[in-house]
Amino acid sequence: MRMDSLTTDADPHTQKSTVTQLRAFLAQSDLPDDGRLPPERELSAALGISRTELRKALDVLEAEGQIWRHVGKGTFMGSRPLDTFADIAALARRSNPAEVMRARIVIEPEIARAAAFTATPADITEMRLCLARSRQADSWRQYEGWDTRLHRTIAEATQNGLLLGLFDTLNAVRRAVTWGRLRALPVRPAPDHHSFREHEAIVDAIEHRDMAGAANAMRNHLRTVERKLLDKQLRAAEEG
Amino acid sequence: MRMDSLTTDADPHTQKSTVTQLRAFLAQSDLPDDGRLPPERELSAALGISRTELRKALDVLEAEGQIWRHVGKGTFMGSRPLDTFADIAALARRSNPAEVMRARIVIEPEIARAAAFTATPADITEMRLCLARSRQADSWRQYEGWDTRLHRTIAEATQNGLLLGLFDTLNAVRRAVTWGRLRALPVRPAPDHHSFREHEAIVDAIEHRDMAGAANAMRNHLRTVERKLLDKQLRAAEEG
DNA sequence: TCAGATACCAATTTGCATTTGGTCTATAAT
DNA sequence: ATTATAGACCAAATGCAAATTGGTATCTGA
Numbered sequence: 001m002r003m004d005s006l007t008t009d010a011d012p013h014t015q016k017s018t019v020t021q022l023r024a025f026l027a028q029s030d031l032p033d034d035g036r037l038p039p040e041r042e043l044s045a046a047l048g049i050s051r052t053e054l055r056k057a058l059d060v061l062e063a064e065g066q067i068w069r070h071v072g073k074g075t076f077m078g079s080r081p082l083d084t085f086a087d088i089a090a091l092a093r094r095s096n097p098a099e100v101m102r103a104r105i106v107i108e109p110e111i112a113r114a115a116a117f118t119a120t121p122a123d124i125t126e127m128r129l130c131l132a133r134s135r136q137a138d139s140w141r142q143y144e145g146w147d148t149r150l151h152r153t154i155a156e157a158t159q160n161g162l163l164l165g166l167f168d169t170l171n172a173v174r175r176a177v178t179w180g181r182l183r184a185l186p187v188r189p190a191p192d193h194h195s196f197r198e199h200e201a202i203v204d205a206i207e208h209r210d211m212a213g214a215a216n217a218m219r220n221h222l223r224t225v226e227r228k229l230l231d232k233q234l235r236a237a238e239e240g
Numbered sequence: 241m242r243m244d245s246l247t248t249d250a251d252p253h254t255q256k257s258t259v260t261q262l263r264a265f266l267a268q269s270d271l272p273d274d275g276r277l278p279p280e281r282e283l284s285a286a287l288g289i290s291r292t293e294l295r296k297a298l299d300v301l302e303a304e305g306q307i308w309r310h311v312g313k314g315t316f317m318g319s320r321p322l323d324t325f326a327d328i329a330a331l332a333r334r335s336n337p338a339e340v341m342r343a344r345i346v347i348e349p350e351i352a353r354a355a356a357f358t359a360t361p362a363d364i365t366e367m368r369l370c371l372a373r374s375r376q377a378d379s380w381r382q383y384e385g386w387d388t389r390l391h392r393t394i395a396e397a398t399q400n401g402l403l404l405g406l407f408d409t410l411n412a413v414r415r416a417v418t419w420g421r422l423r424a425l426p427v428r429p430a431p432d433h434h435s436f437r438e439h440e441a442i443v444d445a446i447e448h449r450d451m452a453g454a455a456n457a458m459r460n461h462l463r464t465v466e467r468k469l470l471d472k473q474l475r476a477a478e479e480g
Numbered sequence: 481t482c483a484g485a486t487a488c489c490a491a492t493t494t495g496c497a498t499t500t501g502g503t504c505t506a507t508a509a510t
Numbered sequence: 511a512t513t514a515t516a517g518a519c520c521a522a523a524t525g526c527a528a529a530t531t532g533g534t535a536t537c538t539g540a
Contacts, residue, residue, distance in 0.1 A: 039500060050515050055502085071501040072523030078381075095402045103402040106354050110346045162335045162343040162413060166406050173402060279531060290484050295532085311532045312492030 018049060018057045026077070035077035037067070091173045097233075100174045101226045105219060107170060111155050111163060112202055112218035116211040119157035126153050127203045135196060150199060154218075157206070194224055258289060258297045266317070275317035277307070331409075332416035340414045341466045345459060347410060351395050351403060352442055352458035356451040359397035366393045367443045374429075375436060383429045390439060394458075397446070434464055 025047060031037055038046065044054040058075060061067045069075045115123070127150060134146035148171070155167035198221035205213035265287060271277055278286065284294040298315060301307045309315045355363070367390060374386035388411065395407035429435070438461035445453035 040502095041500080052515065058501095069501060070523085071521070072499075074500065074523095091402060091405045094405075099400050099402050102354075102400055103406065106350045106398075106400075106403060107347065107406070110350050114342075114346050158346075160339050160342055160346075162331060162339050162410070163346060165331045165334075165413075166343065166347070166410060169409060170402070170406060173405075281531080292484065298532095309532060310492085311490065312530070314492095314531065 018047075018053050019060050021047060021049075022054070022057045022061065031077060036074045037077065039074065091169075095173060097229065100170075101222070101229060103170060104174070105222045105226065107167070108151065108154075108222060109215040109219040111158055111167060112206065113211045113215035114160070114163070115154045115157035116206045116209055116214040118159045119154075119206050120159075123153060123157035124203065124207050127157075127206070131196075131199055131203060134199070147195065147199075150203075154202070154206070194228075195221065198224060258287075258293055259300050261287060261289075262294070262297045262301065271317060276314045277317065279314065331413045335413060337469065340410075341462070341469060343410060344414070345462045345466065347407070348391065348394075348462060349455040349459040351398055351407060352446065353451045353455035354400070354403065355394045355397035356446045356449055356454035358399045359394075359446050360399075363393060363397035364443065364447050367397075367446070371436075371439055371443060374439070377429065380429065387435065387439075390443075394442070394446070434468075435461065438464060 025043075026037065029037075037043065040051050040054055040058070044051040047054065058067065058069070062069060067075055067077055119127075130146050130150035130153060134143050134150065137143035137146060152164075152167065152171070155164045158164065198217065201217040202214060202221060205211075205217050265283075266277065269277075277283065280291055280294055280298070284291040287294065298307065298309070302309060307315055307317055359367075370386050370390035370393060374383050374390065377383035377386060392404075392407065392411070395404045398404065438457065441457040442454060442461060445451075445457050
């Protein structure tokens with residue numbers, strides 16, 4: 001450990017003064033709402049210091065967490081916005097089937113409730129179409145396709161693009177999460193498959209503008225799915 | 241009656257033939273990996289038919305679910321992929337403050353309900369901390385920081401990483417959406433600001449494991465925020 | 481009456497120039 | 511010798527105009 005590293009830090013006074021000068025400038029200048037401060041080239045000119053020196057001062061503020069920077073974007077006051085967790089793969093890696101199921105049970109009933117209030121006749125027509133097609137499905141894969149589309153149509157019926165986006169994210173994670181794994185069985189869902197009745201109850205409630213009924217029907221449906229899923233995992237655990 | 245001699249007329253035979261011709265073309269031409277087929281203008285020229293007629297044939301294929309189309313993008317084979325916009329910026333561009341508020345009212349009460357079931361003592365301690373800090377805030381910016389952290393702590397308390405991820409997405413969109421715009425007023429929130437009472441009601445309910453109460457308190461809080469937001473927009477509209 | 485051609489529209493993509501933080505180098509200063 | 515300065519360059523990000531593309535309306539002609 002060489003002590004001269006401290007002395008070569010040449011004049012702590014100088015450094016501190018530039019940081020102080022910068023702090024003062026930032027305190028008195030009113031920044032735009034997004035907290036962005038001027039580009040380094042402008043700021044250094046405005047402060048009458050070199051860009052190098054300014055950057056050293058900015059390094060200090062960044063280390064203190066006062067500012068955050070990003071190439072091409074700029075330098076901003078405040079703390080860096082949390083990493084957009086919107087990465088499906090990352091979410092899926094951190095999650096698991098049970099968690100996905102719980103999240104669905106939290107989110108989707110409320111989406112159904114909202115849809116019961118905002119759904120257009122066209123939405124309901126499409127829901128009915130999904131119902132019919134899912135009954136006619138020749139394979140589980142086809143059935144799953146129409147099931148997914150029904151749930152998404154309900155999310156669309158909220159007429160809220162953000163809710164639809166959140167639903168899509170949830171759905172993408174659901175598909176990405178590694179389950180036991182979906183069988184591509186040639187057999188088709190039994191005509192008395194529980195989802196048929198449950199799906200119909202949901203669409204009926206939405207059609208009748210029964211918000212509470214829609215939420216309950218969706219919750220009931222997802223809880224049944226959850227139960228079947230847990231049963232399946234148990235059986236797989238016993239067999240495996 | 242000789243049907244086959246009158247091929248110039250617009251009978252079902254002609255229409256069907258264009259569809260067949262199109263099918264044959266698509267079968268023998270190798271499309272790029274994304275399944276995109278040539279623009280309508282090119283394709284109609286290549287097939288020696290008018291764009292109108294081609295579009296009618298494409299309409300048939302689309303109804304059959306063989307292809308999907310999107311303005312500005314093109315026409316593609318296969319089923320339409322769900323636009324998985326996990327992209328915050330894209331979501332924000334398509335959304336607006338009112339929509340964000342509605343989405344919060346749909347999602348967050350249920351998150352609070354789940355949190356009331358799963359919150360740990362440590363979670364509740366942190367919520368109380370956020371409450372206290374928000375009361376002590378010197379500026380709206382500081383207050384907003386603690387408010388955001390409180391809501392996120394509640395989402396964390398669900399112990400569900402996926403729900404937390406969805407909440408973060410919602411929150412990121414909320415920040416990204418351009419409002420009237422947040423004032424950087426030097427004044428601090430009044431000591432009797434409505435959010436203080438409402439936040440406390442939420443945390444109280446969570447602490448008492450009162451799931452319905454937590455959901456109601458959160459809904460009540462967000463509805464108040466929504467009302468204030470609308471009032472503000474109205475005033476801004478009148479002034480501007 | 482209806483297919484065909486044309487023009488226009490809005491959503492989207494593409495390409496290019498600009499901006500911006502990050503980094504390196506040469507020069508001058510001390 | 512060290513350091514500060516200025517300048518140049520890079521990659522990421524942005525902004526903008528032009529081109530592309532599916533969708534739609536209008537006019538024409540048979």
